[in-house]
Amino acid sequence: MASVRPMIRLARCRPVPAASRIRRCFATASDVKNPAAAPRPDNRVRIVEVGPRDGLQNEKKSIPLATKIELVERLAKTGVSFIEAGSFVSPKWVPQMDNSSAILEHILTNKIASPIPITYSFLAPNAKGVENASALLKQHPGTYLTQAQSLEGVSAKPAVELAVFAAATESFSQKNLNTDIATSLENFRSVIQSAKGLGLRARAYISVVLGCPFEGYDVDPHKVAEIATSLLEMGADEISLGDTTGMGTAPRVQELLRCMAAAGIRKEDIAMHFHDTYGQALVNTAISLEHGIRTFDSAVGGLGGCPYSPGATGNVATENMVYFVESLGMETGIDLDAMADIGQWISGELGRLNDSAVGKAVLGARKIGVDAS
Secondary structure (H helix, E strand, O other): OOOOOOOOOOOOOOOOOOOOOOOOOOOOHHHHOOOOOOOOOOOEOEEEEOHHHHHOOOOOOOOOHHHHHHHHHHHHOOOOOEEEEEEOOOOOOOHHHOOHHHHHHHHHHOOOOOOOOOEEEEEOOOHHHHHHHHHHHHHOOOOOEOHHHHHOOOOOOOEEEEEEEEEOOHHHHHHHHOOOHHHHHHHHHHHHHHHHHOOOEEEEEEEOOOOEOOOEOOOOHHHHHHHHHHHHHHOOOEEEEEEOOOOOOHHHHHHHHHHHHHOOOOHHHEEEEEEOOOOOHHHHHHHHHHOOOOEEEEEHHHOOOOOOOOOOOOEOEHHHHHHHHHHOOOEOOOOHHHHHHHHHHHHHHHOOOOOOHHHHHHHHHHHHHHHHO
């Protein structure tokens, strides 16, 4: 079946503002930009901030709604253009996402300050989830942009995106979705079509593409490409390939992306979603960049984790990703100083350590500068 998806180019950037007049000697993105890097038309990287949903959903401590909303609002000011804000799933399975409807309503009814237009993404993995999201959107007509309006450059309102979550192995699909891959895909068809019926962008995640906690490292990249193709043909606008366990290595990332290309999937339709369990997230990012991928998921402060993958750490930290990408002479448009502040703040709110090495280094450099002054 031929794809009818519109071609989307939503990567936006802006110059990173100076957060302080204090001269710091290291650990800022501007300090490590590569002056020898020749200007290229594809040097813009889009970061999808997944902290408010993927980063928080597995936290054991109950997080107040006010904290979640403050996290979204703080992130909106950093220059990030996509924020994964919540999930319309049963609170029985994911209690932490119980107030996602309140977050969406807040977004629709309050003008959240941001330097650039933002798309807010919500997971809606089944018909009930779409029904709940749809009901809320219909209560507030005209408060959000449709996909077509976003493409026309209308920017006074937020855009909304719905997302589904597939798995690359049968074991993980059964554990995470309580069904086999084929059935889950058939269920997602109606979700994606419903999103399109609402005029919304649709995103699709595929979990455990580079390693499964139940089936090991040998996840078939051809199977991943097959699932991705099916989702794109249903109308998904973008496929986020998730290394949920952090098992991915450079050679296997390369093999996976070659399979995706061989299946006819455009690099513009792929996002990479790395976890840093084995310290390979930025290495795998470099390989992805070499293959032309320009969209990456990350979470401020390295938030996240997988309840079905013991030992798996959080998402690659947004601060680490921004620093790394901009050190290569590429642009994200994200204020690294502001992101470092948010990572430290939300880590404190959750009573956990800040898992961003770059975030801590930026804060340390700032302190040294203040002390020296």
